[in-house]
Amino acid sequence: MPDPLRLLRDAFAAAIDAASPARCVPPALPSPPRGRTVVVGAGKAAAAMARAVEEHWKGDFSGTVVTARGHAVTCERIEVIESAHPVPAAEGQRAALHLLERVRGLGPDDLVLCLLSGGGSALLPLPAEVLSLEDKQAITRALLRSGASIGEINTVRRHLSRIKGGRLGVACHPARLVTLAISDVPGDLPADIASGPTVADPTTCADALAVLDRLSIRAPELVRESLARGAWESVKPGDPRLAGTEFRLVATPQGSLEAAARVAAASGVQPVVLSDRLEGEAREVGRDIAALARRVLDSGVPCAPPCLLLSGGETTVTVRGDGVGGRNVEFLLAFGIALGPCDGVHALAGDTDGIDGKAAVAGAVWRPDTLQRARRLELDPQRFLDANDAHSLFAALGDQVVTGPTLTNVNDFRAVLIQ
Numbered sequence: 001m002p003d004p005l006r007l008l009r010d011a012f013a014a015a016i017d018a019a020s021p022a023r024c025v026p027p028a029l030p031s032p033p034r035g036r037t038v039v040v041g042a043g044k045a046a047a048a049m050a051r052a053v054e055e056h057w058k059g060d061f062s063g064t065v066v067t068a069r070g071h072a073v074t075c076e077r078i079e080v081i082e083s084a085h086p087v088p089a090a091e092g093q094r095a096a097l098h099l100l101e102r103v104r105g106l107g108p109d110d111l112v113l114c115l116l117s118g119g120g121s122a123l124l125p126l127p128a129e130v131l132s133l134e135d136k137q138a139i140t141r142a143l144l145r146s147g148a149s150i151g152e153i154n155t156v157r158r159h160l161s162r163i164k165g166g167r168l169g170v171a172c173h174p175a176r177l178v179t180l181a182i183s184d185v186p187g188d189l190p191a192d193i194a195s196g197p198t199v200a201d202p203t204t205c206a207d208a209l210a211v212l213d214r215l216s217i218r219a220p221e222l223v224r225e226s227l228a229r230g231a232w233e234s235v236k237p238g239d240p241r242l243a244g245t246e247f248r249l250v251a252t253p254q255g256s257l258e259a260a261a262r263v264a265a266a267s268g269v270q271p272v273v274l275s276d277r278l279e280g281e282a283r284e285v286g287r288d289i290a291a292l293a294r295r296v297l298d299s300g301v302p303c304a305p306p307c308l309l310l311s312g313g314e315t316t317v318t319v320r321g322d323g324v325g326g327r328n329v330e331f332l333l334a335f336g337i338a339l340g341p342c343d344g345v346h347a348l349a350g351d352t353d354g355i356d357g358k359a360a361v362a363g364a365v366w367r368p369d370t371l372q373r374a375r376r377l378e379l380d381p382q383r384f385l386d387a388n389d390a391h392s393l394f395a396a397l398g399d400q401v402v403t404g405p406t407l408t409n410v411n412d413f414r415a416v417l418i419q
Helices: 004-018 046-056 090-103 133-145 150-159 167-172 205-214 221-228 253-266 282-299 327-339 370-376 381-386 390-397
Strands: 037-042 062-068 078-083 111-116 176-182 246-251 270-278 307-313 345-351 363-366 412-418
Touching: 004 253, 004 307, 004 345, 004 363, 004 412, 037 046, 037 090, 046 062, 046 078, 046 111, 062 090, 078 090, 090 167, 111 167, 133 150, 133 221, 150 205, 205 221, 253 270, 253 307, 253 412, 270 282, 282 307, 282 327, 282 412, 327 345, 327 363, 327 370, 327 381, 327 390, 327 412, 363 390, 370 390, 381 390
Parallel strands: 037 062, 037 111, 062 078, 111 176, 176 246, 270 307
Antiparallel strands: 307 412, 345 363, 345 412
8 A cells, every 4th residue: 555645646646647737738639721710818827837838749839828826937938927826917918908909800811829728707807898806806706705706706707797698709800719718617617727718608797696686795886786787798609690600628627537537546445436517615515525435434335445536726805804715725624624634545636727716725634643742732734724724723733735837727736545
């Protein structure tokens, strides 16, 4: 049996590597056009995707991508702009305008290659007409703290934008449009990856208003009135300007979980991929996985030890305390508290982009003696959970997982090793 923490870290590394732009972008590149090639894109992986294009594209091209601060890589022919995430900033707004300018005036012999990945929604904040960036920032902050699902958040984002919800795709018409996407959303729905700037949107202004109402999100009357009368409707399925466009998924959460499973199997540990699309409150998901781990220990169902329970998706955190949040560490702490003292169970939870919540930390590990070590330091795990401050507890214990920006993003990674 390999060292438990080494196995968990190797599985996490394999999951990240499976979604590396250098690995997944080149095989998906389209054939060059007769005319011009313009590259645009947004997301935490956008700069690394752009470099992969530069290293493998045959023919002339130019372009611009926007990525999160700290995620830029050097490109020679594609401009890389950095902006803020997860709350949008003025740099992203200027970048969005620049992307629209890049694709303006193209013809049917030209190609637009759009590179999208997680984080693209915040990085392309071009507010709807007469809506200010400040208003959009305030609504985004409220949504992020509300416990809303990524689908709900992006439904609102698409309808407060001049570039998301298919609008960038329409701007590319009549050029050929091929989108390469690294999915960071449960279900890999194209309309939710970076809020779908190049694809049709089946949701409506009324749906966006319903999200704001259900979550009691305060919004200016201008926003509510515009949504109520459908003034900011997105591009809908069947729009002829999107006919013939292509959307290619180049990396997915499921693919990364399968890569982690292969690491476990090679070590003689049975992998069980539970799901790549778990959603809900992080602490509730943590308690559910703890109950499943107990079931494995007690009855060998759904697998007998040694086994590795793997899951992905995107949980949420309703922030009520004064901590920095972080859905993966909140999951892990709730998991450990619910599990209790338990020999033979180790776990790792981390965000595959290397940043969990507002902390520049991917996640953390759980050991069989984590609760005892915390109490020896007079640290109360439940108090940290109540404060949404799990990062501080794991930092004090020396159990954080720090990768730095990974330059990709297939969302949450959770692995529970049961021996």
